[in-house]
Amino acid sequence: MTGKVTITFEPEGKMITDSPRSVLEISQNAGITLRSDCGGIGVCGKCRIQIAKKYGSISPPTDKELKFLTAEEIAQNIRLACQVKILSGTATIYIPKESRNEAREISGTALEGRISLSPVIQKVQCQLPRPSLEDTLPDLERLTIGVGRIFNQIPLSILTNLPAILRAAEWNITAVFCNNDLIALESGNTTTEMYGVAIDIGSSKIICHLVDLLNGVTIAEEHAENPQIMYGEDVVSRITFAAKNPKNLKKIQSLVIDTINALIIKMSEKAGIEKDKIYEIVFDGNTVMHHLFLGINPKFIGVSPFLPGLKSQVSFPSRDLGLEILPEGKVTSLPLIAGYVGSDAVADLMLTRIYEKSEYSLLIDIGTNSEIMVGNSEKILVCSAPSGPSFEGAHISAGMKAVGGAIETISIEDGKLNYTTIGNRKPKGICGSGIIDLVAELFSAGIITKNGKFTDLSHPRIIKRVVPEFLVVPKEETDTDRDITITEKDINEFLLAKGSLRAGWTILLEKFGISQSEISRIWLAGSFGTHINIENAMSLELIPQVDPDLVVLAGETAVGGSKIALLSGSERESIKKILMKVKYVELSVEKSFNREYLRSIPIYHAISSNSIL
């Protein structure tokens, strides 16, 4: 490698030092959003940026750039981020708003670009011949012949309006199909408008992306807390509530449907599109979220033998669920794997494509229940580890979600504790990534034992209240005017969670018959995953100890998987086949689980014993 280059991204003002490479690659490494619809291969022209200043050399325009940019634009230093390379020196790159639309969920990977568009929603525009006394074909038969496509029977809601629509449109119409279902008839040529929504229904967070099905671009994103949380943070409480009576089930279903409707309305307003031009929703979620959304009683997921009502991909008219898109539009679920491995895991699979490679990948989607997969193109093993909510900041006295004011990194150097917060605000609490850092650093500094007990209660930062507390941030510095501390109980909570996680992947690797060193890629999925300190996660054995460069912080993969299914009918079909390779491992019936779980709880100072580091 030659020397480093330094790039400042505007309007953020974020400065990055990196190796000489394309602006797109540098931006991705830095976690800066930049559209890359084609996956960075120079065929979509969407990643336009402007090189505002430069001291050093940049690559000359490529043929691909000359295809998308005028001479005048090149003179203004407007370039395609995927093509232009910063070869030396420093540069300031301005990213215009229109190059920003892409979602962040696949930070650093831009996998969506590799998907060729083939949505199951299709439009056929045609000018039908006007009827006359010589041509008395009825309206429906005229339409059927006109669109030249065999389709399933027309829905009653369209049929009843058919005579009026055809005449109001002066026989110039656009028919909208979802596979072989006619779902809408629109007046005139509407082939330039075709939208879909991808939704990840998490136990705590619902993420919606509004996608232009004609080019794959995400044109709006919204998320909200899952309001079902009022009936319990964990899925078991929600099962209990919903299973009690049909009214409860209806109530808990309405909560999520109302929230999604609000998000859809917000997105359509932001993007300036009509809701009726949204033709399909593809969603993923864990099995309980999936069932509650569809209104299926989840009771039997909660009791042995833990059966979901179904696992196949299903698709219903949106009006059956009262969703605020085209009433005859479709709501499609990604398939499920097992009672505690839902379609969010399938979405992870679709996005990471670990089933394509002969080498072994490990995928961990951390949540209250963490899904863990080990596999390659031959076979994939999957399990669900009940890791509890501590990674999301819950059940920890000073814990909080990863929002503004949360301490997200912590280091202890020479007895001094340094931290950073999200949004550089005064700290309010500690989020998951901060807790990992804290536990790892406390252990490194000899302040706690491998079992998470304080080694010396007379340590200057240990305050004795009801129980001893380690002072992370004194109240003078906090936003809450209270000390931010951590107790042995908090640490224990965390260690139990990481024990469950470690036991999960250890057993999967064992069953697969491979060792940690054979893993050639680790995917950390989930919003939590994107912010953690990989070295600390490894030192705590939250994840196996491999070359950190093999770890991909994949972010919110799930919604990305739903989006792939939304954009590609063939990917949607192929996942059904891929799932035949997936074998579910029920940890609770594994003989080695208890032994492995107990062994996984303490901290082993892995760093010192690991040859890589």
Add this chain to the structure above:
Amino acid sequence: MTGKVTITFEPEGKMITDSPRSVLEISQNAGITLRSDCGGIGVCGKCRIQIAKKYGSISPPTDKELKFLTAEEIAQNIRLACQVKILSGTATIYIPKESRNEAREISGTALEGRISLSPVIQKVQCQLPRPSLEDTLPDLERLTIGVGRIFNQIPLSILTNLPAILRAAEWNITAVFCNNDLIALESGNTTTEMYGVAIDIGSSKIICHLVDLLNGVTIAEEHAENPQIMYGEDVVSRITFAAKNPKNLKKIQSLVIDTINALIIKMSEKAGIEKDKIYEIVFDGNTVMHHLFLGINPKFIGVSPFLPGLKSQVSFPSRDLGLEILPEGKVTSLPLIAGYVGSDAVADLMLTRIYEKSEYSLLIDIGTNSEIMVGNSEKILVCSAPSGPSFEGAHISAGMKAVGGAIETISIEDGKLNYTTIGNRKPKGICGSGIIDLVAELFSAGIITKNGKFTDLSHPRIIKRVVPEFLVVPKEETDTDRDITITEKDINEFLLAKGSLRAGWTILLEKFGISQSEISRIWLAGSFGTHINIENAMSLELIPQVDPDLVVLAGETAVGGSKIALLSGSERESIKKILMKVKYVELSVEKSFNREYLRSIPIYHAISSNSIL
């Protein structure tokens, strides 16, 4: 022929004189309902009767009877009506309730018996394996494999209850399919219960039959006036009302749906079955009735080029229309032919099967708009003749529907007028068949001219009020204390209607290239048709002049056609192909129509010029 026999049917106490023949034939001639599921060929055993008294000889038991009856039953004179013949003398026949269920609509023809049962509704019963930790197949996939049948996607309403249903049924379930749609999941073995409803939606009358799909037997019948009549007797007024605004359309649709629901509830109560065990409705009706029932704006049927919204057979979940059968059950329309030739005509076609014979048939379904068909196995021509409501007693001063108290036959012999009324009550007015008789007899007696004018205003029965009126029944004899009379205007109204009808079949025969004498069968369909005097209808040229034995009074064929479609998926399929042979003739654009119409209005005393009589 030998001498006559006299039969008294009990419990009615109706006495009939007829030629020696089977009890079934005698009952059919007398209009007495008696089941004949197999069409009277001795293979269903449903037409059991008891010969209560006899003075004369009856035929000995046939082999077919011995198959269905025990020696004890034969000793009690229990016999099969289709087999036992009354050879001489008199007999009293008791018809038990269970032999009464069959519909009347196919009086004397029993065509349904020729249909082999193959309903599109099918049940599959199976005991699913119970899940365990070793067999964790989810519910839907367990069901799919269990029923061993590929089906379209499960409806959401069934899916949401799937876990509960399977467990409540202890995994022993019956799946109900309509073609490839799963429409119900029932607990236990319910394969002995499977019902459907056939409906003929007439402009004035709605007829519903509840049918056991397992044996083809009609287990209940109900009818009601079409309440849409409040918005006009003729379809044009109803089009005008419905086309005004969507509220009106909804209102006029609700009227018919509410009426049908009431009839369905009545029938299920009578038959003692649950509404949810009714899985399909097949209906027919003229194009406007069809559109109003489905909620399709009929506006464009009423304006040139008179296009219906569709003509194909369609099928929707009953919940889309709010019908009181299984919510996921189906509502299926018979296909239509043209703007003014609806699925009632298709039903006629299905029941009469004129498309099967190489010989030529003429089918006339008399109503406000009368459908006329001429054809054979090669080709069928069809037209709609706007005959007006006079055949149904409307627009005639003393006219009334064919209900109790209506004069249904009239004869004038030696200057004396004789009449009979429906139910042998005091007369209230004259129904269609009475009007035909009256006009024919008035002409024969020289009281009116061929143009329907009174020849001699000093005739003793002609009363001079505002206009001259011919006294049919003096007020002393009527139920209304008013004279029942007929005016020249009334006669003219009738002649215009018959002119339209005659012009219709004349043009069709002409276009087909055959003469009246080549017709080998005339079907008179519609409830009106069953009561008319064929000779008088011929003398007035309401129908062509052929051997009266070639005329079949087919009765309410339409509901029978819907019933065939309900009972036989293959008949339903084949009708689509048959309709390709049907060519619609729009009378209003036929050059010869006006000439032929004017020529058809006067009475030509055909009897005198006809070689047959």
